[in-house]
Amino acid sequence: MRLNFLVPLYAGPGPYASVYADTSRDIPDPDKAIEVHRRHARLDLIELGADPATADALADAVGTDADLPGRHGQALFATHGELVLTEELPQPPSTDRSSYALLPDVMPLALQHAPDIPYAAAVLTRAASQGIDIASQDLRVELQTGRWPSSVVAPRSVFRRRMPIHQWPHEAERLAGELAHLIDYGHADTLVLCGDDWARGVLVNRLPAPVRHRVATVAGNGQEVEPGRVMLEPQLAALFHGRISAHDRDRLEDFAAQRARHHAGSEGLPATVAALQRGRAHALLVNQPVEEWPPIRLGTAPDRITLSAPDLQSFGATGRHEQPADAALLHAAVTTGAELIVVPREETPLEDGIGVLLRY
Incomplete structure (x- = not known):
C-alpha cells in the first residue's frame, strides 16, 4: 500500500494534534452525540498541552462529515492552529482517541486504508419497459470503481446506462474492453459482477481470457444503496475479508x-x-x-x-x-x-x- 495520502501531514513542523472520533449517523440524535465527541476532543487536547487555536481548529472539524450516512468515524489532524488533514474512517474507533505530539498519530488511519484493493463493480439488472416479453425488456448497467475499504466512506461516481436488452451484446464488448484496461494498468485487481445471469455471462465471454480469472460473482440485486455509501458494500466486505491487494x-x-x-x-x-x-x-x-x-x-x-x-x-x-x-x-x-x-x-x-x- 502506497502512503501518498499521508504526505500532506508532513509538509510542516509539528507538534500535531490528532483525534479519532466516532461520527456515525445510524444512532438516535447523532448531532447530540457528535457534539459530545467534539467537546471531549477539545478538552482532551488542551489537557495534553495543545494550544487553544489548534484544539479549536481540530475540535470544530469533528462531525463535518454530516452528509455521510451510516456507521463511520473521522481521523483529524491539526498543527499551529490549522487543520491539516481530515479523513473518514470505514469503521469508527471503539473509543475516541486524542494525542498531541511532535508527530501525528497516523497508524490507525493507515490500518483503515488496508488492504487498499482496487476493484470495479458492475450491477446488471433487467427492467420491463413496455411489456413483459424479453424483446421489450431493458438492461440497466451500473458501474463503480474504488479502492477497498476506503470507498465505503469515499465512493466514486456511479456510471449508469439503460438500454434495450438486444443492444447489450454490443455494449458488453465495449465495457469488456474498458474493464480489461483497468486490469492491465493496475486500476483493478478484481471485477465484481452482480445481477442478471445472462447479462453477466455475455460480459464475461467478451473479456480477454487472462482477465476472466479476476471476475468474482456476488449475490444480490445491488439496488439497496444508501446515498453516500458504496455500491455492493456488504458483498464487497465479505469478498475482500482477509485478502490483500x-x-x-x-x-x-x-x-x-x-x-x-x-x-x-x-x-x-x-x-x-x-x-x-x-x-x-x-x-x-x-x-x-x-x-x-x-x-x-x-x-x-x-x-x-x-x-x-x-x-x-x-x-x-x-x-x-x-x-x-x-x-x-x-x-x-x-x-x-x-x-x-x-x-x-x-x-x-x-x-x-x-x-x-x-x-x-
Missing part, C-alpha cells in the same frame, strides 16, 4: 525470498529501524493486530531514528525527541518513500510483529 501480494513474495536469504535483516524492530536509517526500506510489513513497540528517538532528519540515545549521538544528531514507535516508523516510511503492507499475523508471523522489504 495484488500489488502487496507481489511484495510479500519478494519479502519471502529475501527472508529466506537474509533472515536477520528482514524482520524485527531493530532490522526495520536499521533499514529506514539507511534509506533502504522499500516497504514495511506490519502484523495486525499491531504490537506495542518501545518508543523511538528522533533526530532532525526523518531517517535519523534509533532505539537508543547513544545510537542517535553516533549520527551526530542534536534532537533527542522520544516518540511512539508507530508514529516514528510511519513518518520515516512516508518521507523516504517506503510503502506499508498490513498482513494478518496468522498468515505471515513476523518477529516483533514487523518486517522490512529492502530496496537493494
Whole structure:
C-alpha cells in the first residue's frame, strides 16, 4: 500500500494534534452525540498541552462529515492552529482517541486504508419497459470503481446506462474492453459482477481470457444503496475479508525470498529501524493486530531514528525527541518513500510483529 495520502501531514513542523472520533449517523440524535465527541476532543487536547487555536481548529472539524450516512468515524489532524488533514474512517474507533505530539498519530488511519484493493463493480439488472416479453425488456448497467475499504466512506461516481436488452451484446464488448484496461494498468485487481445471469455471462465471454480469472460473482440485486455509501458494500466486505491487494501480494513474495536469504535483516524492530536509517526500506510489513513497540528517538532528519540515545549521538544528531514507535516508523516510511503492507499475523508471523522489504 502506497502512503501518498499521508504526505500532506508532513509538509510542516509539528507538534500535531490528532483525534479519532466516532461520527456515525445510524444512532438516535447523532448531532447530540457528535457534539459530545467534539467537546471531549477539545478538552482532551488542551489537557495534553495543545494550544487553544489548534484544539479549536481540530475540535470544530469533528462531525463535518454530516452528509455521510451510516456507521463511520473521522481521523483529524491539526498543527499551529490549522487543520491539516481530515479523513473518514470505514469503521469508527471503539473509543475516541486524542494525542498531541511532535508527530501525528497516523497508524490507525493507515490500518483503515488496508488492504487498499482496487476493484470495479458492475450491477446488471433487467427492467420491463413496455411489456413483459424479453424483446421489450431493458438492461440497466451500473458501474463503480474504488479502492477497498476506503470507498465505503469515499465512493466514486456511479456510471449508469439503460438500454434495450438486444443492444447489450454490443455494449458488453465495449465495457469488456474498458474493464480489461483497468486490469492491465493496475486500476483493478478484481471485477465484481452482480445481477442478471445472462447479462453477466455475455460480459464475461467478451473479456480477454487472462482477465476472466479476476471476475468474482456476488449475490444480490445491488439496488439497496444508501446515498453516500458504496455500491455492493456488504458483498464487497465479505469478498475482500482477509485478502490483500495484488500489488502487496507481489511484495510479500519478494519479502519471502529475501527472508529466506537474509533472515536477520528482514524482520524485527531493530532490522526495520536499521533499514529506514539507511534509506533502504522499500516497504514495511506490519502484523495486525499491531504490537506495542518501545518508543523511538528522533533526530532532525526523518531517517535519523534509533532505539537508543547513544545510537542517535553516533549520527551526530542534536534532537533527542522520544516518540511512539508507530508514529516514528510511519513518518520515516512516508518521507523516504517506503510503502506499508498490513498482513494478518496468522498468515505471515513476523518477529516483533514487523518486517522490512529492502530496496537493494
